[in-house]
Amino acid sequence: MAEDGAHIAMVEDSGTWRFPASAPLRLDSGGEIAGLEIAWRSFGTLNADRSNAVLICHALTLDQHVAGTHPVSGKPGWWSLLVGPGKPLDPDRHFILCANVIGGCMGSTGPASINPATGQPYGLSFPVITIADMVRAQAMLVEAMGIETLFAVVGGSMGGMQVLQWAADYPERLFAAVCVASAARHSAQNIAFHEVGRQAIMADPDWRGGDYVRAGVRPDKGLAVARMAAHITYLSEGALQRKFGRELRRDGLSWGFDADFQVESYLRYQGASFVDRFDANSYLYITRAMDYFDMAAPHGGVLAEAFRKARDVRFCVLSFTSDWLYPTPESRDIVRALNAAGARASFMEIESDKGHDAFLLDEPVMLSALRGFFEAAAAARGLK
Amino acid sequence: MREDFREILRLVRPSARVLDIGCGEGELLELLAREKQADGRGIEISAQGVSACLARGLAVAQGDADRDLEQFPAKAFDYAVLSQTLQATHRPKAVLEAMLRLAERAIVSFPNFGHWRVRWSLLSRGRMPETRALPDPWWATANIHLCSLADFTALCDELGLRIEACAALSADRPARQIDPRKAIENWRAEQALFLLSRRPGPDFVEPTDGPRDLFSR
Numbered sequence: 001m002a003e004d005g006a007h008i009a010m011v012e013d014s015g016t017w018r019f020p021a022s023a024p025l026r027l028d029s030g031g032e033i034a035g036l037e038i039a040w041r042s043f044g045t046l047n048a049d050r051s052n053a054v055l056i057c058h059a060l061t062l063d064q065h066v067a068g069t070h071p072v073s074g075k076p077g078w079w080s081l082l083v084g085p086g087k088p089l090d091p092d093r094h095f096i097l098c099a100n101v102i103g104g105c106m107g108s109t110g111p112a113s114i115n116p117a118t119g120q121p122y123g124l125s126f127p128v129i130t131i132a133d134m135v136r137a138q139a140m141l142v143e144a145m146g147i148e149t150l151f152a153v154v155g156g157s158m159g160g161m162q163v164l165q166w167a168a169d170y171p172e173r174l175f176a177a178v179c180v181a182s183a184a185r186h187s188a189q190n191i192a193f194h195e196v197g198r199q200a201i202m203a204d205p206d207w208r209g210g211d212y213v214r215a216g217v218r219p220d221k222g223l224a225v226a227r228m229a230a231h232i233t234y235l236s237e238g239a240l241q242r243k244f245g246r247e248l249r250r251d252g253l254s255w256g257f258d259a260d261f262q263v264e265s266y267l268r269y270q271g272a273s274f275v276d277r278f279d280a281n282s283y284l285y286i287t288r289a290m291d292y293f294d295m296a297a298p299h300g301g302v303l304a305e306a307f308r309k310a311r312d313v314r315f316c317v318l319s320f321t322s323d324w325l326y327p328t329p330e331s332r333d334i335v336r337a338l339n340a341a342g343a344r345a346s347f348m349e350i351e352s353d354k355g356h357d358a359f360l361l362d363e364p365v366m367l368s369a370l371r372g373f374f375e376a377a378a379a380a381r382g383l384k
Numbered sequence: 385m386r387e388d389f390r391e392i393l394r395l396v397r398p399s400a401r402v403l404d405i406g407c408g409e410g411e412l413l414e415l416l417a418r419e420k421q422a423d424g425r426g427i428e429i430s431a432q433g434v435s436a437c438l439a440r441g442l443a444v445a446q447g448d449a450d451r452d453l454e455q456f457p458a459k460a461f462d463y464a465v466l467s468q469t470l471q472a473t474h475r476p477k478a479v480l481e482a483m484l485r486l487a488e489r490a491i492v493s494f495p496n497f498g499h500w501r502v503r504w505s506l507l508s509r510g511r512m513p514e515t516r517a518l519p520d521p522w523w524a525t526a527n528i529h530l531c532s533l534a535d536f537t538a539l540c541d542e543l544g545l546r547i548e549a550c551a552a553l554s555a556d557r558p559a560r561q562i563d564p565r566k567a568i569e570n571w572r573a574e575q576a577l578f579l580l581s582r583r584p585g586p587d588f589v590e591p592t593d594g595p596r597d598l599f600s601r
Binding site: 316340345346348368369372373 | 439442457
């Protein structure tokens, strides 16, 4: 759709940017992706001096449909509480852009895309990608759209990792950075949970060594189990207990292995609905990118070095008390490194029993903190 | 304006790098930025305070003086400010040392337990003092490490800290420069504000832990 950038200046827009084969995406692995496609969605209007652009980076299983209505599920965008009229990120003031990550399955080049070299779906011939590769692709898109400097880059969970990578790799191209419920590297526990998910997918006979698209099947069972396991890590013990307790679906036990408990039924539903909107190989590739993420590694283990050039960026780092996937000490490590690098870092731990998912939910303290942060940054940036 | 803020504003050099420990809603940091073009950072224990600071455009991290000062590299600041909080920390001695690791100078204020009202209250009633400067009953107060001027100057001597300036503060009077080692001031000062620096002595060791020079302009 929008190839020329002429009609990105609409209140809401979407499209797929196709880069010519002459402008491939170079990858950390040493390879490259030629004929890169990036699917994006935007809200609001880019102002005359192109200074009001906000890039939102999405989490593992989310997509570019951050606000508005999701074209597949028909549900409101995943961060509608943050993005929308009168919200902290307001299309009346900001040009809000979100792009599907590479490796994803909502329109950007990923393992389900057709490999132009073979005419067949990539499958496992898709190169292993990293968070930095995702960010490099976003930087190509942002540049192609004629945006030199982003007012802010914002994201939670894997989106927060991309935010940190943006600050490290393109510090001169962003004014403010918001990293919510995230970490500067994947912990052993994070990797362990991802491995469970990947093994569930690969154990499904319909996975077919990653070549299921050509075989006309889908490893739905494996992908559903991966989602069920991951979903538990997004919640908290308290949230599960409050929501389900030991509630049964009907009177009495079945004395079998049906879903007797409400929590079982809920997880099965989460798994079943996930497979309708997500690709199993994408799940493998994106979880791998997260596992490989360690911002300090290229700097001899000194995280502060990664942010050395990001001293002029205004950072806001947020965590949640009950998030055991990316617990508060991970955010504190980020803040400590930012302070050591001399950056302007703010940090807040928000009281919540909703676990990791809190960043997507109605957490008034988070939303008002972000509203204040964006308003102060806009004043400092001279945005109206 | 609060009398201690007025005094701090007077002490801080223009364009200084300042860490305000327990910065509340950021009033002092905002004042310092406006009046002294200070480059400020804050630490605040309450989410509400941090949120208010974010809305003011200040860089503030949630945390507390006892645990979270190690996140800053040595000599990252010109001044570290701790206003009316030292007596509420778990390890005031370690907090003072940490302040002078990360900053050239420390500005510390606290209620003086040697003030005549406090002494009189304890002497006459035989109960823990409840005064204008120390309004809470013993079972509700956050002040777990109260000290007098004499106690504090003794600790400064032990830590090798130089007292560059000291002012007596009270709610209804302008700040008064004092010599905190004079016994009479230990009776008269309701609260005191100190400007401290490290005294380079024979056993003075440059603070070296943590990365350095990353913060300089």
